[in-house]
Amino acid sequence: MKTISSVVEHYIKTKPFLLSALSQGIINLTSLARNMMPELEQELGKDVKQGAVVMSLKRLSEDLDFRVNHKIVKVLKGIGEITVRSSLTDYTFAVSDTILNKQAELITSVNANPEVFYTSSRGVNETNIVVSASMSPVVDRLFADEKQIERNDNLASITVKLPKENVSTPGVYYYIFQRLAWEGIIIIEVISTSFEFTILVSEQEVDLAFKVIKDLKSL
Template sequence: MITVPEATNTIIKRSRYLTEAMSKGFINNSSLARYIKPELEEMLLKEINISSVIMALNRLQKNLKPQSKYKNIFKTKPTIIIRSNLFEINLINSEALITKYSQILSFNGGQKFFLTFSKGISESTIIASNDIASQIKEILKHEKTISEFNNLSSITINLPDQSVVTPGIFYFFLKSLAWEGVNIIEIVSTASEFTLILEDKDVNKAFSILKSLFN
């Protein structure tokens, strides 16, 4: 039969937020014990003493270590670039859409404007500068649009080579934004770049949070 420590470990470790907060001592274990006690009792099919939950949390906390390895792979502070005046359009995939991508690329000779494509199984996303919005929408006027977002900005972070073999590298950035209630519209990445698409109203806050990770 599953024990209180085992059930407690299951609840805590399924949440990276809780795990990291506990490892840094940000959470009062007595309050957390009261919070998870009802779920523990459901898992164990019996009533349990709150002191046993607190004891399990205290033991677990001793074995949790703050995750600093993500920051350590950055030998120097990464370049962080902000771009504004963007829009996003999401479309149902079609045979004609691939050809239209080539037409859209022709407006971005020399990579003058921000422009990204993401093709999924059933839909595609285009994020681009408003400077070429009218041309893009004209090309796509016969395609089926799912949604469109305006008043967007992007934050791009240059990643070191070893980031592609570092588990949780994106979590390193996203956890802090989530804790501060910053909404992310879209994520675009390559092997050496990580780009967040946000509403204009959130970009300054997000930039400050991301920059603080390397102070």
């Protein structure tokens, strides 16, 4: 049986930005309830009192404050080293029978230049390679016969070390990427391991992206 509380919670959870704003207590609950009324009444098939919706929102916001803020903020306060690199190029190639051999050759070249940045990830149909721009001629030569899907130049990376609690706390990545989205930052690539992740952004946006992530430590 549908209740006002369950319908209100479902409504809020289907709107991620509204969910976060509610958890931070920055929304006028009466105004929000008034805007929600038509949809809630249609869902429940009966008239709903605005006061009941406000009470449901209040209980939900208090619960979210604990589930979102206390648990996630504890993890974010434990963010470790943040490393920034600039002058990067991001390649995407179609997966092929020969691409691993080309990557092996590239890794040999990278090992001979310890100062350069290199990372790679492989999906079902695509292989992604991110290198320092100085290595672009090598990539262009080695992968000349591969199908190049995308290339982005003039990028910067931000690598963030996360505490071990990150793998057992839901919503950590969502919270970080939401903050970046609020600032209008376009994320070109995301590369992650268990306790660290790297995002690629344009060099024009790297300073703002760095500030957003750094400020998470002082929430």
